[in-house]
Amino acid sequence: MAPQLDGYFEQVDALSESFIERLRSAVAIPSVSADEARRPDVIRMSKFLVSELTKLGAHVESRELGPQPEKPHLQLPPVVIARYGSSTSKRTILVYGHYDVQPAGIEDGWATEPFSLSIDDKGRMYGRGSTDDKGPVLGWLNAIQAHKEAGVELPVNLLMCFEGMEEYGSEGLDDFIGKEAKSGGFFADADAVCISDNYWLGTEKPCLTYGLRGCNYYSVSVSGPGQDLHSGVFGGTAQEPMTDLVRVLGTLVDTNGKIQIPGINEMVAPVTDEERALYDPISYTMENLHESLGSTTTIHSEKEPTLMARWRMPSLSLHGIEGAFSQSGAKTVIPAKVTGKFSIRTVPDMESEKVNEYVYKYVDEQFKKLGSKNKCEVKLQHAGNWWVASPNHWNFSAAGKAVEKVFGVKPDLTREGGSIPVTLTFEQATGKNVLLLPMGSSTDAAHSINEKLDRRNYIEGTKLLGAYLHYVAEEPMSNGA
Amino acid sequence: MAPQLDGYFEQVDALSESFIERLRSAVAIPSVSADEARRPDVIRMSKFLVSELTKLGAHVESRELGPQPEKPHLQLPPVVIARYGSSTSKRTILVYGHYDVQPAGIEDGWATEPFSLSIDDKGRMYGRGSTDDKGPVLGWLNAIQAHKEAGVELPVNLLMCFEGMEEYGSEGLDDFIGKEAKSGGFFADADAVCISDNYWLGTEKPCLTYGLRGCNYYSVSVSGPGQDLHSGVFGGTAQEPMTDLVRVLGTLVDTNGKIQIPGINEMVAPVTDEERALYDPISYTMENLHESLGSTTTIHSEKEPTLMARWRMPSLSLHGIEGAFSQSGAKTVIPAKVTGKFSIRTVPDMESEKVNEYVYKYVDEQFKKLGSKNKCEVKLQHAGNWWVASPNHWNFSAAGKAVEKVFGVKPDLTREGGSIPVTLTFEQATGKNVLLLPMGSSTDAAHSINEKLDRRNYIEGTKLLGAYLHYVAEEPMSNGA
Numbered sequence: 001m002a003p004q005l006d007g008y009f010e011q012v013d014a015l016s017e018s019f020i021e022r023l024r025s026a027v028a029i030p031s032v033s034a035d036e037a038r039r040p041d042v043i044r045m046s047k048f049l050v051s052e053l054t055k056l057g058a059h060v061e062s063r064e065l066g067p068q069p070e071k072p073h074l075q076l077p078p079v080v081i082a083r084y085g086s087s088t089s090k091r092t093i094l095v096y097g098h099y100d101v102q103p104a105g106i107e108d109g110w111a112t113e114p115f116s117l118s119i120d121d122k123g124r125m126y127g128r129g130s131t132d133d134k135g136p137v138l139g140w141l142n143a144i145q146a147h148k149e150a151g152v153e154l155p156v157n158l159l160m161c162f163e164g165m166e167e168y169g170s171e172g173l174d175d176f177i178g179k180e181a182k183s184g185g186f187f188a189d190a191d192a193v194c195i196s197d198n199y200w201l202g203t204e205k206p207c208l209t210y211g212l213r214g215c216n217y218y219s220v221s222v223s224g225p226g227q228d229l230h231s232g233v234f235g236g237t238a239q240e241p242m243t244d245l246v247r248v249l250g251t252l253v254d255t256n257g258k259i260q261i262p263g264i265n266e267m268v269a270p271v272t273d274e275e276r277a278l279y280d281p282i283s284y285t286m287e288n289l290h291e292s293l294g295s296t297t298t299i300h301s302e303k304e305p306t307l308m309a310r311w312r313m314p315s316l317s318l319h320g321i322e323g324a325f326s327q328s329g330a331k332t333v334i335p336a337k338v339t340g341k342f343s344i345r346t347v348p349d350m351e352s353e354k355v356n357e358y359v360y361k362y363v364d365e366q367f368k369k370l371g372s373k374n375k376c377e378v379k380l381q382h383a384g385n386w387w388v389a390s391p392n393h394w395n396f397s398a399a400g401k402a403v404e405k406v407f408g409v410k411p412d413l414t415r416e417g418g419s420i421p422v423t424l425t426f427e428q429a430t431g432k433n434v435l436l437l438p439m440g441s442s443t444d445a446a447h448s449i450n451e452k453l454d455r456r457n458y459i460e461g462t463k464l465l466g467a468y469l470h471y472v473a474e475e476p477m478s479n480g481a
Numbered sequence: 482m483a484p485q486l487d488g489y490f491e492q493v494d495a496l497s498e499s500f501i502e503r504l505r506s507a508v509a510i511p512s513v514s515a516d517e518a519r520r521p522d523v524i525r526m527s528k529f530l531v532s533e534l535t536k537l538g539a540h541v542e543s544r545e546l547g548p549q550p551e552k553p554h555l556q557l558p559p560v561v562i563a564r565y566g567s568s569t570s571k572r573t574i575l576v577y578g579h580y581d582v583q584p585a586g587i588e589d590g591w592a593t594e595p596f597s598l599s600i601d602d603k604g605r606m607y608g609r610g611s612t613d614d615k616g617p618v619l620g621w622l623n624a625i626q627a628h629k630e631a632g633v634e635l636p637v638n639l640l641m642c643f644e645g646m647e648e649y650g651s652e653g654l655d656d657f658i659g660k661e662a663k664s665g666g667f668f669a670d671a672d673a674v675c676i677s678d679n680y681w682l683g684t685e686k687p688c689l690t691y692g693l694r695g696c697n698y699y700s701v702s703v704s705g706p707g708q709d710l711h712s713g714v715f716g717g718t719a720q721e722p723m724t725d726l727v728r729v730l731g732t733l734v735d736t737n738g739k740i741q742i743p744g745i746n747e748m749v750a751p752v753t754d755e756e757r758a759l760y761d762p763i764s765y766t767m768e769n770l771h772e773s774l775g776s777t778t779t780i781h782s783e784k785e786p787t788l789m790a791r792w793r794m795p796s797l798s799l800h801g802i803e804g805a806f807s808q809s810g811a812k813t814v815i816p817a818k819v820t821g822k823f824s825i826r827t828v829p830d831m832e833s834e835k836v837n838e839y840v841y842k843y844v845d846e847q848f849k850k851l852g853s854k855n856k857c858e859v860k861l862q863h864a865g866n867w868w869v870a871s872p873n874h875w876n877f878s879a880a881g882k883a884v885e886k887v888f889g890v891k892p893d894l895t896r897e898g899g900s901i902p903v904t905l906t907f908e909q910a911t912g913k914n915v916l917l918l919p920m921g922s923s924t925d926a927a928h929s930i931n932e933k934l935d936r937r938n939y940i941e942g943t944k945l946l947g948a949y950l951h952y953v954a955e956e957p958m959s960n961g962a
Contacts, residue, residue: 213713217811226775232694232899235796235826236738237770237787239778242799243734250731253724255851257717289718294707294817297720297854306718315716317815318723320806325822327803330698330862332824332899334798336775341806343813345716370736373778381811418713418813 003155003470005405009463011150012142016459019142020125022052023458024117026099026134027127033077033100033168042077042164045099049080049137049162056144058082058160061186065165065172076172077164081186084144085157091472092157094190094430096422097137097197098166101129102447109449123455131440131453136196137162139439139458143466155473159190166197166422174425181429192395193426193434194468196461200441201414205283206403206464208396209436211311211415212423214346214386216355219322220248220363223337224374231332241338242324244372249340251366253316257299257309259344263358264314267350271308278391279304282412292442311415315345345417346386356380387424388415393433394475402467406460437468484636484951486886490944492631493623497940500623501606503533504939505598507580507615508608514558514581514649523558523645526580530561530618530643537625539563539641542667546646546653557653558645562667565625566638572953573638575671575911577903578618578678579647582610583928590930604936612934613927617677617920617946618643620939624947636954640671647678647903655906662910673876674907674915675949681922682895686764687884687945689877690917692792692896693904695827695867697836700803701729701844704818705855712813722819723805725853730821732847734797738780738790740825744839745795748831752789759872760785763893773923792896796826826898827867837861868905869896874914875956883948887941918949 012019031045032038046062053060065076077100104114112118114128129135140160147154165171180186200207222241229238253259284303290296300306309315322339325331344355360378367376389396391413403411420436427434439461445451493500512526513519527543534541546557558581585595593599595609610616621641628635646652661667681688703722710719734740765784771777781787790796803820806812825836841859848857870877872894884892901917908915920942926932 215713215813217813224774224776224778229774230899231796231798231800231824232696232826232897233791234774235798235898236790236794237779237781237898238774238776239736239738239780240798242801243738244736246727246799247731247736250728255720255725255728255853257720293705293710293715293719295705295719297705298718299720300718309717310714313717315712317712317716317721317813318727318805319712319812319814320723320816321802322807322809324799324807325801325803326805326807330822330824331800332696332698332798333800335801341811343712343811345713372736416713417716418711 003467003474005467005470007150008146008152008466011146012459012463012466015142015146015149019138019459019462020455022138022142023125023130023135026138027117027129028115030115031100031129031164032103033165034103036071036074039074039077042100046078046080046164049099052141053082056084056141056148058084058144063176065176069171079164079173079176080162081180082160083157085154087157090156091191092159092189093469093472094159094161094187094193094426095140096161096193096195096426097140098133098163099137100164100167101132101134102167104128111450119455124452125455125458126450126452128451130451131444132446132451133166133197135453135458136439136461139196139462139465142462143469146462146466154469156469158469159187161187170422173422177425177429187430190430190432192432192472193430194395194437195420195423195426195434196437196439196465197420198416198436198438199444199446200438201412202283202288203441203443205409205412206407207412207414207438208391208399208403209414209416209438210391210396211388212386212419213311213417214352214384215343215419216346216352216383217341217343217381218359218378219339219341219381220245220376220378221337221339222248222374222376225334225336228336229334231334234334238334239372239374240334241374242335244367244370244374244376245321245338245340247370248363248366248376249318249342252318252342257315259314259316261358261362264344264350264355267354268314269348271312278413279307281410282307282414310417312347314347314350316342318342348386348388350386352383352385384419384421385424387427389427389434394477395433395435395472398471398475399435399437399468401471402464405467406464484955486948486951488631489627489633489947492627493940493944493947496623496627496630500619500940500943501936503619503623504606504611504616507619508598508610509596511596512581512610512645513584514646515584517552517555520555520558523581527559527561527645530580533622534563537565537622537629539565539625544657546657550652560645560654560657561643563641564638566635568638571637572672573640573670574950574953575640575642575668575674575907576621577642577674577676577907578621579614579644580618581645581648582613582615583648585609592931600936605933606936606939607931607933609932611932612921612925613932614647614678616934616939617942620677620920620943620946623943624950627943627947635950637950639950640668642668651903654903658906658910668911671911671913673913673953674911675876675918676901676904676907676915677918677920677946678901679897679917679919680925680927681919682893683764683769684922684924686890686893687888688893688895688919689872689880689884690895690897690919691872691877692869693867693900694792694898695833695865696824696900697827697833697864698822698824698862699840699859700820700822700862701726701857701859702818702820703729703855703857706815706817709817710815712815715815719815720853720855721815722855723816725848725851725855725857726802726819726821728851729844729847729857730799730823733799733823738796740795740797742839742843745825745831745836748835749795750829752793759894760788762891763788763895791898793828795828795831797823799823829867829869831867833864833866865900865902866905868908870908870915875958876914876916876953879952879956880916880918880949882952883945886948887945
């Protein structure tokens with residue numbers, strides 16, 4: 001039975017100006033988590049959410065996470081958790097968002113004050129946090145409000161988890177989620193998870209995101225001399241660490257992105273026909289890529305291999321070298337110790353430990369080939385796993401139907417090349433399906449100057465979040481694989 | 482006829498404490514040319530020299546060089562030029578030194594106040610500028626004074642050129658020397674040049690230096706994307722400039738320093754038997770090299786090929802990469818434009834223009850092999866030529882005899898791997914033989930913390946400078962090739 005959503009949708013439209021005012025109030029609080037001096041504003045933002053949620057009748061708790069690691073004089077901002085509805089006959093959906101933002105200043109080149117919502121004649125609402133992630137967070141509050149004022153009962157129990165340190169590594173959150181997902185915890189009865197903290201692939205068509213790549217980040221150090229040397233005095237007499245390092249780094253990947261380390265590509269899950277079929281309908285062109293690259297220096301010339309390379313194939317990037325001369329101008333130094341940094345984006349079914357093993361072995365072999373007396377050391381700096389959900393799960397099919405209802409199109413089924421670590425945390429802690437349901441579009445400039453959220457994305461996005469909850473309530477349990 | 486030097490030597494010994502006081506006064510003036518705020522001290526140091534030289538009876542001029550390029554509010558320190566003696570029947574020797582010093586602060590790790598001469602029980606005289614180059618400059622003044630007080634006539638006319646910007650690129654000096662070396666100029670009648678601004682190869686045996694390597698410094702830029710990219714979002718879709726650059730840099734030189742660019746090694750002058758014979762007597766061991774490297778990561782395992790590699794063979798060093806991630810930690814950036822820096826130390830008979838030509842051609846070829854859509858640009862940042870003098874010239878044989886007289890050993894005949902650009906400037910401007918006659922030893926730590934000059938090197942060095950002038954006066958003209 002198709003859910004009756006007309007009353008709810010009408011109420012969202014009727015309340016849209018007040019929803020924009022709610023966003024304006026939120027953007028006005030410069031809740032920059034990376035800036036110690038802004039910590040009181042981050043706290044103030046958490047109180048704003050507590051207050052708004054309380055007014056809506058939710059049960060709200062502000063949970064302290066203790067002092068910030070490595071800055072023990074500073075308290076972490078609280079996690080705001082809330083519950084709206086607790087009927088045992090309803091499904092329970094856990095939603096996540098964050099109320100902290102990236103730093104921003106007019107002096108960075110913003111066209112308008114970053115902490116003052118500024119709406120242009122095309123309905124683009126500029127302001128830090130508008131799309132990342134205050135708009136989506138408030139979308140859930142708006143959805144509750146519109147249901148209440150329309151007199152429509154929320155068809156699920158809604159659990160909320162809004163953190164204040166996402167832009168600074170989500171410090172303290174993993175343990176918190178792990179604890180609350182256990183029996184007796186605040187999130188214990190969640191049946192599925194929905195995260196609204198990423199973006200549409202383009203600007204017209206919504207998407208559901210079912211996968212993220214992982215990232216294993218490595219350093220390779222080559223050292224020899226006891227201190228930096230002058231190339232005039234020592235050039236020709238010492239084996240130079242930089243020569244060795246560059247030669248080793250040069251063997252890792254080729255111009256067309258093919259990883260040269262044996263064993264890596266062999267672990268990649270083959271593309272099934274079912275998966276391949278997901279790519280054709282996706283609204284994306286090579287022109288979109290050229291525009292975002294600012295060039296046509298692409299590896300592939302067609303959409304399908306390009307999206308696969310971005311989402312479901314591993315890649316290896318060389319990021320830079322620590323310890324060498326990196327300024328402009330000229331310096332005739334022979335650096336004594338240089339450390340190359342590179343990372344491998346991982347995908348199903350690559351095992352992180354195996355990747356490390358293959359990388360270590362290969363780098364050692366390549367270095368040995370040089371016959372150098374210098375010392376080479378390769379190590380993992382950090383690793384985060386890939387994540388892939390089943391896009392056939394009821395959590396996704398419900399969201400797909402909600403997109404069709406609100407936007408009149410089937411959503412793109414996408415992955416992301418980068419990582420959103422909290423996704424995997426929720427999946428592992430709850431054991432439930434996790435859906436990424438973005439509100440903003442590809443042009444929103446999260447983390448950049450002139451961040452914005454389009455009015456359409458915010459208002460229709462609020463409708464989408466509410467509609468999703470209705471379709472979730474009606475999905476059969478059978479496709480809960 | 483061997484010159485009679487006993488009276489002079491005795492006077493040097495008798496005056497040694499006052500010579501050390503002269504050095505103490507000079508070290509106390511922090512004439513740091515790189516530090517704008519210290520410019521008045523640099524000027525003060527020039528006035529100290531003018532005053533001392535005037536007292537000795539020299540004709541002294543303080544020549545202004547005008548405003549400092551790129552800092553037009555700042556006047557360059559003057560060149561102090563002086564003449565002692567103007568007999569047309571005597572040879573005229575032009576000597577060069579500099580009265581400015583490198584920056585220094587106790588907070589850098591000095592064991593004593595850098596601008597206060599501090600003498601330990603082994604006669605090591607610590608202080609910024611002690612060895613580089615105030616000690617050698619004052620050596621010439623001391624030599625004049627000891628001659629005067631001993632009643633011994635100086636057997637040559639002595640021209641002096643002491644500059645105050647050596648540690649900051651000798652700005653303005655080249656043009657000045659060029660002008661003064663011309664007919665009618667202050668240096669017009671110079672018969673040979675002597676520069677005391679380098680160091681013995683070790684600590685026991687003096688050396689005469691007859692060659693310097695040149696340096697051609699290059700940058701290779703690879704660019705593609707319009708701006709830096711995130712490796713999560715774009716890894717696998719864009720051809721990465723860093724991958725291309727590292728692959729190109731990896732083809733330039735191998736671990737054992739062999740330059741891979743065709744044409745370069747082919748230009749190197751063959752080693753003659755006469756030249757080879759110069760190496761065996763040189764007081765130098767692999768242990769000396771290991772000590773200065775702080776490691777045993779050498780290319781060669783024996784003295785002769787090591788010294789040849791340092792002095793008379795080209796070398797290629799990779800200095801670093803501009804535009805890539807160079808900090809500690811981890812950043813998942815794909816840099817949009819990266820610029821590798823490398824330099825080639827040049828030797829006889831390499832032609833600078835040919836070297837450029839071969840480098841450009843090779844880098845282009847290596848980049849083309851990659852089949853990349855990125856753009857690669859290689860260019861010369863700066864070039865300075867190699868210099869080799871004839872160690873058979875009377876200027877050298879006179880200095881060799883002076884070393885034997887003062888120290889009782891034949892000097893090492895050495896080259897330097899690095900460059901002292903003013904050497905070539907003097908040779909080209911005057912057309913005369915240039916000798917590098919160092920006073921300090923290899924452990925003096927010029928440019929480092931705890932710079933020092935040993936009392937022995939200063940006092941016996943003063944004797945050496947004076948003795949050199951006597952032997953110069955007696956050398957036959959015949960070996961003036």
